[in-house]
Amino acid sequence: MFKPTVESKNIPALFSPEDVKTFYNSNTDKFLEVYGEVIQAFRTKDVKDYLDYTIQNAELKDGQKILDAGCGVGGPASYFASQLNVDIKGITISDYQAAKSKEVLSGKALKGSVEITVGDYHKIDKIFGEHVFDRILFLESFGHSSDQNLLIEKAFHVLKPGGILYIKDLFKREHPNEEDGKKIDNIIDAINKAYSYNVADFTEVMKTIRRLNFILLFVKTPEVATEQFEHLTISNDFQNLFDIGRIITWDNYVFPLDFYEIKVMKPPFDINKEKHLYFLNRPEEVS
Numbered sequence: 001m002f003k004p005t006v007e008s009k010n011i012p013a014l015f016s017p018e019d020v021k022t023f024y025n026s027n028t029d030k031f032l033e034v035y036g037e038v039i040q041a042f043r044t045k046d047v048k049d050y051l052d053y054t055i056q057n058a059e060l061k062d063g064q065k066i067l068d069a070g071c072g073v074g075g076p077a078s079y080f081a082s083q084l085n086v087d088i089k090g091i092t093i094s095d096y097q098a099a100k101s102k103e104v105l106s107g108k109a110l111k112g113s114v115e116i117t118v119g120d121y122h123k124i125d126k127i128f129g130e131h132v133f134d135r136i137l138f139l140e141s142f143g144h145s146s147d148q149n150l151l152i153e154k155a156f157h158v159l160k161p162g163g164i165l166y167i168k169d170l171f172k173r174e175h176p177n178e179e180d181g182k183k184i185d186n187i188i189d190a191i192n193k194a195y196s197y198n199v200a201d202f203t204e205v206m207k208t209i210r211r212l213n214f215i216l217l218f219v220k221t222p223e224v225a226t227e228q229f230e231h232l233t234i235s236n237d238f239q240n241l242f243d244i245g246r247i248i249t250w251d252n253y254v255f256p257l258d259f260y261e262i263k264v265m266k267p268p269f270d271i272n273k274e275k276h277l278y279f280l281n282r283p284e285e286v287s
């Protein structure tokens, strides 16, 4: 049975899974109207280019079993399964999104399969079992978590040895100086409240990843060509249209976020039985 190895050291989250569920049950139609079926702020003008980039960077391949944790209405999952013969399980906290995903899926010709479950991704070990997935994806969904250390542990247990955890999300910027730091904190606070988010602390996330002995494959800002980058226009439009986290003035605004991709591999052997071993940077994939 899975037991978390340490208590979460995160500052208690403002928003619980129940809050997030309420948020998406009330606002998914608004997201669909402005974002379409891919609910991600950092994207390309043609969002398919961004999903192709995700396929490449998360190394999604035929034959894999993939967990899309925080899958929205299934836009990304259905795109991946239209390109590849993969078996994707999606999980969303919102029953409204799960119902909408049926429409999204019915319009696509799939090479693989997509099955969407309503549930809390903090319980994926109970829902899906341990050592099941080749890939776990969090695509702008990780920061909703009310216990991010626990969530990474759960992902570790649910991955097969040699499986990859891929997180694409926004992280709070470090304070460049005291004055800008206060502005960053205030804006992050407003974002959290507007979106029922708990914007992640990159250092805390990396500490947990390293404590669990995940193998770090890369951390980087998504590499999108400037002419393809969507410049966060959709998210600004969304905020203005629906008055969700609307920015009243850009005077003195300090951009508060870093967008990162984090890609890590669960060691292909049991680190607790083989403590004397050091792993290669990139061992051959087991799966």
Ligand SMILES: C[S@@+](CC[C@H](N)C(=O)[O-])C[C@H]1O[C@@H](n2cnc3c(N)ncnc32)[C@H](O)[C@@H]1O
Binding pocket: 017, 020, 024, 037, 038, 039, 040, 069, 070, 071, 072, 073, 074, 075, 076, 091, 092, 093, 094, 097, 119, 120, 121, 122, 138, 139, 140, 141, 142, 144, 145
């Ligand atoms: C910004 S949307 C991103 C959706 C999707 N990844 C996409 O790219 O379209 C965040 C998603 O995370 C899901 N989520 C947030 N907290 C969750 C939880 N505790 N359990 C399961 N899903 C959760 C929400 O239901 C929503 O689908």
